[in-house]
Amino acid sequence: MKNLVNLLDEEVVNLVREENVEYFAELISRYQDKLLRYSGNILNDDQKAQDAVQESFIKAFINLNSFNVNKKFSSWIYRIVHNETMNLISKYKKQIALDENVDIENGINIEEEMIKKEMIEHTCSCLRQLPNIYAEPLALYYLEDKKYEEISFILRLPIGTIGTRINRAKILMKKICQKIK
Amino acid sequence: MSKNKINITEEVMLKINKGVVKMKPKWMFVVGTIAMILGLVGAYILSSFLVSIISFSLRNHGPMREYRLQELLASFPFWAVGLAIVGLVLGIILLRKFEFSYKKNFWFIILAFIAAIIISGWLADYFGIEKIWSKQGKMHRLYQQYGGNRNKVLPWKSKGGYVIEREIGRMRKNGYNGY
DSSP: OOTTTTTHHHHHHHOOOOOOOOGGGHHHHHHHHHHHHHHHHOOOHHHHHHHHHHHHHHHHHTTTGGGTTTHHHHHHHHHHHHHHHHHHHHTTTTTOOOOOOOOOSSSSOHHHHHHHHHHHHHHHHHHHHHHHHHHHHHIIISSSSOHHHHHHHHHHHOOHHHHHHHHHHHHHHHHHHHHOO | HHHHHHHHHHHHHHHHHHHSOOOOOHHHHHHHHHHHHHHHHHHHHHHHHHHHHHHHHTTTTTTTTHHHHHHHHOOHHHHHHHHHHHHHHHHHHHHSSGGGGTTTTTTHHHHHHHHHHHHHHHHHHHHHHHHHHHHHHHHHHHHHHOOGGSSOOGGGGGHHHHHHHHHHHHHHHOOOOOO
8 A cells, every 4th residue: 555645635536546446545534524524514413414424425436537636626525525415405404403412521621621612612503503505605714714716616606606605604694693692 | 523534434445345336437427528518519409490490480471470370379389489498408407517607607607598599590590591401301391381371381282172173173064053
């Protein structure tokens, strides 16, 4: 097995196609956490997000030969996860189940941890209340550090629309967060 | 999260190694792309051709057409309108699959596509391309059928008309003068 750590995603894709399918595991490990977070933010259900991400990796592998290596693999895999997440939403008609199982670790900084967790929960609950058309670009821009062009590719929307939606999402998010407080 | 990480990697790789999940060969995507382009071009040509038939059918009724609305409705190719719409919808579905479609406003692309079909169908009729088609085989029958009075088979020259004419001739021969 080659050392894949220093290789670009697109180079790993080439190796998977031409040399060894086992290298696909490297791509999974590079992206699964980010994709689970992205899908989880939209679905609001970790188990479903896991299903979506797993199914997305399977679809990505099946269609790996259709991927253009001159483009970014990250945008492509996010696009697949986005589609899969949307499919799950329409399948389950967006059953919102707030997961309140907060697993607090034992330690001295329990209070600090709790404040941090509360803040994260608070931000996530604000995000969850946003309609999907605003929550998705906002999550991709701020949580996943994606550029407008990449978000445009993932959501299949013009760049101008992405900018407008992010701006509106920020205004909405502010209103929702203030209301919740 | 780390537990999930192991599960997803393991489960996906297990399916790959067992052969449950297989990578599609490259030629399939090449064929798919060619079929998509041909489908789009085909939908465009079909819709333009049908628009030209509709335009031809309307034009051939001449200046008195308002007095012949019933005749127009009777010979109007409604099937062509339906098929043109099907072609349009197919074209739009295929357009969505092309990568450029999301970069621009998709409504603008749809409107441009519809406008292009209507304009090219009308141009085909205006510049008389349908005259070339209307002289050939199946196209000839189509244009004859939907071409209004100019191309319509006159009733007294139809098969039934000839039979009546022959019968009248025979009756006159036998001394029948109509009274």
